[in-house]
Structures are given as structure tokens and as C-alpha cells.
Amino acid sequence: MSYIKKPAARHPKLKVNSLGLTVRDYEGSMSTLCAGCGHDSVTAALIQTFFELDLEPHRLAKLSGIGCSSKTPTYFVSEAHGFNSVHGRMPSVAAGANAAHRDLLYVGISGDGDSLSIGLGQFCHAIRRNVNMLYVLENNGVYGLTKGQFSASADIGSTSKGGMANQQGPIDPVNTALSLGATFVARSFSGDKDQLVPILKAGLSHSGFAFVDVISPCVTFNDHQGSTKSYAHTRSHMHEVIETDFVPLRTEITTEYSEGSVQGVTMHDGSVVKLHKVADEYDPTDRRAVLDYLADVGSRGEIATGLLYLEEAGADMHGFENTVDGPLVEIPFADLCPGSKGLEEVQKEWW
Amino acid sequence: MVIGAGWMGARAFSPTAGPGISLMSEFIGLAYYAEIPCVFFNIQRTGPSTGMPTRTQQGDLMLCAYASHGDTKHIVLFPADPKECFEFSVQAFDLAERFQTPTFVVSDLDIGMNDWMIPRLEWDDSFVPDRGKILDADELEKIETFYRYLDLDGDHITARTLPGVHSKGSYFTRGSGHDKYGRYTEDSDAYVEVMDRLLAKVDSAADHVPAPEIFETDGGKSVGIVSVGGCHWAVLEARDALATEGIEIDYLRIRGFPFNQAVEQFLEDHSTVIVIEQNRDEQLKNLILLETSCAKEKLQSVRYYGGQPLSKGHVIEGVTPFLTREPAEVLQ
Numbered sequence: 001m002s003y004i005k006k007p008a009a010r011h012p013k014l015k016v017n018s019l020g021l022t023v024r025d026y027e028g029s030m031s032t033l034c035a036g037c038g039h040d041s042v043t044a045a046l047i048q049t050f051f052e053l054d055l056e057p058h059r060l061a062k063l064s065g066i067g068c069s070s071k072t073p074t075y076f077v078s079e080a081h082g083f084n085s086v087h088g089r090m091p092s093v094a095a096g097a098n099a100a101h102r103d104l105l106y107v108g109i110s111g112d113g114d115s116l117s118i119g120l121g122q123f124c125h126a127i128r129r130n131v132n133m134l135y136v137l138e139n140n141g142v143y144g145l146t147k148g149q150f151s152a153s154a155d156i157g158s159t160s161k162g163g164m165a166n167q168q169g170p171i172d173p174v175n176t177a178l179s180l181g182a183t184f185v186a187r188s189f190s191g192d193k194d195q196l197v198p199i200l201k202a203g204l205s206h207s208g209f210a211f212v213d214v215i216s217p218c219v220t221f222n223d224h225q226g227s228t229k230s231y232a233h234t235r236s237h238m239h240e241v242i243e244t245d246f247v248p249l250r251t252e253i254t255t256e257y258s259e260g261s262v263q264g265v266t267m268h269d270g271s272v273v274k275l276h277k278v279a280d281e282y283d284p285t286d287r288r289a290v291l292d293y294l295a296d297v298g299s300r301g302e303i304a305t306g307l308l309y310l311e312e313a314g315a316d317m318h319g320f321e322n323t324v325d326g327p328l329v330e331i332p333f334a335d336l337c338p339g340s341k342g343l344e345e346v347q348k349e350w351w
Numbered sequence: 352m353v354i355g356a357g358w359m360g361a362r363a364f365s366p367t368a369g370p371g372i373s374l375m376s377e378f379i380g381l382a383y384y385a386e387i388p389c390v391f392f393n394i395q396r397t398g399p400s401t402g403m404p405t406r407t408q409q410g411d412l413m414l415c416a417y418a419s420h421g422d423t424k425h426i427v428l429f430p431a432d433p434k435e436c437f438e439f440s441v442q443a444f445d446l447a448e449r450f451q452t453p454t455f456v457v458s459d460l461d462i463g464m465n466d467w468m469i470p471r472l473e474w475d476d477s478f479v480p481d482r483g484k485i486l487d488a489d490e491l492e493k494i495e496t497f498y499r500y501l502d503l504d505g506d507h508i509t510a511r512t513l514p515g516v517h518s519k520g521s522y523f524t525r526g527s528g529h530d531k532y533g534r535y536t537e538d539s540d541a542y543v544e545v546m547d548r549l550l551a552k553v554d555s556a557a558d559h560v561p562a563p564e565i566f567e568t569d570g571g572k573s574v575g576i577v578s579v580g581g582c583h584w585a586v587l588e589a590r591d592a593l594a595t596e597g598i599e600i601d602y603l604r605i606r607g608f609p610f611n612q613a614v615e616q617f618l619e620d621h622s623t624v625i626v627i628e629q630n631r632d633e634q635l636k637n638l639i640l641l642e643t644s645c646a647k648e649k650l651q652s653v654r655y656y657g658g659q660p661l662s663k664g665h666v667i668e669g670v671t672p673f674l675t676r677e678p679a680e681v682l683q
Binding site: 073080089096097340 | 471479522
């Protein structure tokens with residue numbers, strides 16, 4: 001498969017954002033995934049998110065591992081810096097990049113094969129470190145690039161295209177993230193852009209690791225009857241727990257909800273995330289209650305979606321490490337090097 | 352993390368031992384192919400596997416020279432004591448950024464964990480780091496289109512950009528096949544062109560790695576010793592002992608890979624070259640055979656790999672069969 005650049009043609013009346021860019025300016029090269037792939041819908045949601053947030057393309061770093069999902073960073077924001085790393089180990093590259101330059105926006109795209117098998121350790125430690133990034137796991141329960149083996153997120157009893165039922169218990173990334181102390185945990189569906197876009201926006205504004213598990217069906221290997229990750233199954237079993245509204249910084253809040261059903265969370269950058277509870281008893285800021293609720297919903301075979309848990313006050317990786325305020329890469333050498341006097345001081349310990 | 356930070360433009364390194372290099376070899380291949388500066392310190396211990404993790408060895412010479420699958424080759428520096436570890440670390444960062452490639456400092460457990468006496472470390476306050484070819488916002492503003500892997504200067508080194516600096520500097524960093532424009536490719540010619548440039552680039556570092564340290568005698572050019580890293584002090588001690596008996600041997604200590612021209616010259620100048628190293632498989636000797644034009648018949652091997660630091664006794668005992676007369680020292 002070759003690199004296919006998209007033609008630059010655009011409609012003259014296309015809407016522009018505050019940077020004078022159209023949504024086309026946030027696109028990348030042509031997708032080489034199968035027609036109808038959920039991942040392409042996630043890409044489209046990301047493009048809309050970046051456009052609507054007036055993001056400067058070159059201030060975005062987009063990273064991925066290996067797999068169908070990990071191919072997608074080439075399909076959005078061609079003027080962003082991209083990094084296609086090794087299988088399952090994008091989180092460490094993102095952590096290193098973020099350590100060196102904390103002022104860029106980081107988006108990591110991964111899949112269930114990438115994050116939940118070879119990359120499970122990396123995924124867990126990125127959560128523990130609370131690396132400030134948006135981490136999107138495009139979850140289809142199957143290894144698409146290697147032609148349809150069950151992945152670690154496949155549910156017990158879900159069948160392969162050939163009819164074989166999966167027997168091994170799934171690793172639930174949402175449950176894993178919550179258990180490890182993740183500060184932003186969401187689940188959405190590639191077929192529900194209205195839900196996904198505000199979640200992605202909130203994730204980008206979150207100070208810390210924003211985890212979004214997106215059920216993103218594989219049309220070629222896992223979209224049949226008997227699969228619990230198909231379009232039809234996901235649509236019929238989706239259970240929206242929280243409706244998310246994202247209100248960017250300096251925007252008047254206009255949406256109205258009945259009293260008591262809305263929780264507003266002010267993000268680190270000053271924007272506000274409004275969480276509208278569809279289920280009255282649900283509290284997206286109580287980790288233990290969320291885990292209990294999800295276990296209950298999951299036991300009925302339902303898929304709870306929405307911004308499931310949010311905690312904005314915690315320290316991110318730079319907070320834990322007590323690093324300087326600006327990007328490390330911008331510190332001049334003269335300030336970094338303690339020089340001959342510094343070296344002499346250090347050596348006094350050994351005299 | 353080192354690779355992510357290197358990609359962003361920070362100088363980053365990871366200190367490890369052989370198992371860490373084995374584990375991270377896939378990443379090292381990525382950094383080689385995507386041309387990301389990074390530095391690794393390998394404090395070698397006794398392998399293979401967990402081996403004797405509290406004992407010393409030089410068993411990772413081959414591993415570091417060619418770490419990762421596919422065709423790869425890396426810059427490697429070999430310090431002989433803690434002072435050189437300090438000095439080479441500075442050079443390693445310069446080399447990594449200049450050549451945009453993984454660079455190893457290969458020490459060993461004897462140097463890394465035992466107590467040493469070294470001259471006081473010094474720092475030259477006029478030092479300016481060599482960041483290599485990095486285009487800043489002004490330079491990017493002036494050019495029409497930036498291509499990451501296009502060799503514009505003919506020196507095999509292409510300019511890089513740092514994320515977040517300028518929209519014109521954006522490119523996609525990938526471990527998959529790419530052409531000189533940085534685009535994904537499966538085209539044979541485009542792939543080979545990049546791979547050939549990478550080989551030429553790393554080979555051209557031979558003139559920039561630390562030159563070998565050479566100890567020459569007046570005793571002719573028949574037998575010479577070649578050694579590396581922490582073997583140095585035992586070799587020096589043995590040479591001194593042999594010299595008191597009138598047996599003088601030339602000695603060259605390799606300090607960098609790819610091998611400097613001075614290494615090739617030393618091999619050419621001596622009819623017998625004894626390679627002294629601390630591993631079973633003659634790794635330095637084999638590296639010399641692979642990477643120089645030296646004839647196999649010329650090279651003799653002295654190895655000690657029991658996990659203790661090399662001693663004068665090991666050296667004298669090892670070189671004796673190749674000397675014209677047996678030293679009295681060896682009989683003691």
C-alpha cells in the first residue's frame with residue numbers, strides 16, 4: 001500500500017475556525033483501512049475535535065503503536081508531528097516526548113491488540129505516571145491486520161467469523177484504567193460522533209492521562225452475528241450513562257439542564273466539562289461507585305458509555321517529578337550545564 | 352522514553368546492562384531507521400541470560416555494534432575507566448545528535464561498580480554541544496518544502512526538525528519503510544536508497560569516534576596487542592612487566608566503533624596481532640575481521656571470561672605462546 005496524498009480541493013464556503021483553517025486542514029492522507037471501518041469514524045471525530053478547538057496543527061504530536069488503529073495518525077492533521085512507534089510501546093515514547101516538551105498536545109492512538117496484550121505494561125504505567133495526553137483505544141476485539149484472531153478484549157462467548165466462541169476472559173480497559181487510578185476514563189462508540197466529539201474535547205483539556213475506549217467495529221473480521229463488538233450489538237447494548245458537554249474557555253454556558261442532574265467540572269485550562277447524568281444514581285467523581293456501577297451494567301451484557309469518571313485536581317507526570325514550568329527542550333545549554341565549578345563541587349564528595 | 356525525548360530534541364540517555372539492550376533492541380532498530388538521537392550506557396555483566404549479574408564481562412560487543420533485527424549498525428564508545436566514562440558521555444551525545452542515531456557507551460561492571468582512582472574530572476567551560484543539523488523556525492520559514500530524509504549536503508546526514516517549532520517542519524516518524532521524502536513506501540529502489548545512506552552515515556562516524564590509544568615500542572612491528580575497555584589496565588601492567596625482561600610489544604586500545612583508520616593501520620603494520628578481550632566468542636576479534644581488511648591468519652585471540660576483572664597474569668599467560676621467547680614472569 002502506498003502513501004496517497006489527498007488533493008487540496010475544498011469548497012470555497014467551507015467554514016473556517018479562528019485560525020482561518022477549514023476542517024480540511026485537519027485531515028491527513030487517504031485511509032487505507034477497509035471501507036466502513038470504525039477507525040475511520042474515530043479519525044473523523046478527531047478531525048472535527050481539532051478543528052472546533054482551533055488547534056494549531058504543528059502544536060499537536062500524534063503517536064501510535066502498531067496495528068490497524070495505529071495506522072490512523074497518518075489520516076488526520078498532516079501538519080502535526082507524527083510518530084508511529086513499535087507494537088504496544090507508544091506510551092513510553094509519548095511519556096518521553098511529553099517529559100521533554102510539556103507544552104505540546106499529545107494524542108496517542110492505540111488498539112486493543114496494541115494496548116491490552118504486548119503493550120499492557122506500558123498502558124498501565126502511562127496511567128500511573130498520569131502522562132498528560134489523550135489516549136484513544138480503538139477497540140474492536142480482534143486482530144484485523146493478522147486476519148481475525150481474538151484479541152484480549154474479546155468477550156467470553158463472542159464468536160469469530162468462523163463461528164468459534166472465545167473462552168478466555170476479556171481485559172476490560174475501562175476497568176483496568178479505573179483500578180489503576182486513571183483521572184479521566186471514558187467509553188464511546190465510533191458510530192456515535194455526537195457523544196464522542198465532546199469527550200475527545202474534554203480529554204484534550206484534561207490535565208493528565210485522558211483515556212477514551214472507543215468501541216470501533218472491524219467490518220471485515222468482527223461485524224457478524226455472534227460478535228459482541230459488531231455495529232449491531234454495540235448499538236443495541238449501548239447504555240449512555242453520562243452526556244458530556246464541552247464548553248471551551250471564555251464561552252458562555254448556554255445549555256440548560258434540570259437542577260441536580262448536571263455536574264460542571266472546570267478543567268486545568270479553564271474550560272468547563274458539563275456532565276449530564278442520564279442515570280440519576282450515577283456519580284462520575286466517585287471511583288468506587290463507578291467501578292460498582294460498571295460491574296453491574298457489565299454483568300447484564302450492557303455497554304456503559306460516556307465520560308464515566310473524571311478527576312481534574314490530581315498531579316500529572318510533571319507534577320510528580322517536580323519539573324520546571326516550561327518545556328525542557330527550550331532551556332538553554334548555559335542554564336543546563338553546571339560548568340567546571342559545578343563539577344568541582346560534585347567531586348568534593350569524593351576527595 | 353529516551354527515544355520520545357530524543358525525537359522532541361532533548362538529550363536523553365538510558366543506563367542499563369546487557370539484558371536491557373536485548374529487551375529494547377526493537378526500539379534501537381526504530382531509532383536507527385527513523386534517525387532519532389539517543390544514548391545508551393551498557394555496563395556489561397556476565398551473560399548470557401541472567402548469567403552472573405554481579406560479575407564482569409565484555410560479552411555485549413557484538414550485540415551493541417549491531418543491536419536489533421534487520422540491517423543495523425551503531426556507534427559504540429569503549430571507555431577504560433570512570434574518567435573516560437565521563438568524557439565519552441559528552442562525546443556520545445554529540446555523536447548521537449550529529450549522526451542522528453543510537454550511540455552506545457559500553458563499559459563493564461568492573462568499571463561501573465568497583466572503586467577506582469582516577470585523575471580529577473575536568474570540564475572545559477568553552478564547550479558548545481554539537482546539536483547536528485536542526486532547522487529552526489526561521490530556516491523553515493525560508494524553505495519551500497521540508498523533506499526529512501533528503502541528503503542535501505552529500506554527507507549522508509539529513510536535516511531534522513523538532514516538533515512544535517513550525518508547521519513546515521512536520522513529518523511522520525515511522526519504523527516502516529520510507530523513502531527519502533519521509534513517505535511510507537514499499538518501493539525497492541526508494542527503500543534501498545535510504546538504507547544505503549544510513550550505512551554510509553554510520554560508517555562516516557569512524558573519523559569522529561575517539562581515536563585509539565596507541566603505545567608503540569622501538570622493538571619492531573612483529574607482534575602487537577589490540578584490546579578494549581576495562582582490559583586496559585591489566586594489559587598495561589603485563590606490558591610493563593614484560594618490558595623489564597626486554598620483551599616489548601606494541602599495543603593499541605580501541606575506543607570507538609566504527610573503527611578509526613588508525614586501527615586499520617595498526618593491523619596492517621603488525622605481522623601478528625593478539626586480540627585480548629573478556630568474552631568466550633572472540634567478539635572483538637570477529638568484529639575486526641568483519642569491519643577491517645585484516646587477514647584472519649594474522650589475528651590471535653586471548654580471552655578471559657570467568658567474571659573477574661582481567662589480571663596481568665591472564666595477559667602474560669595468554670600472550671606467551673605468541674612471543675619469540677617465554678618470559679620468566681609466566682613461570683612464577
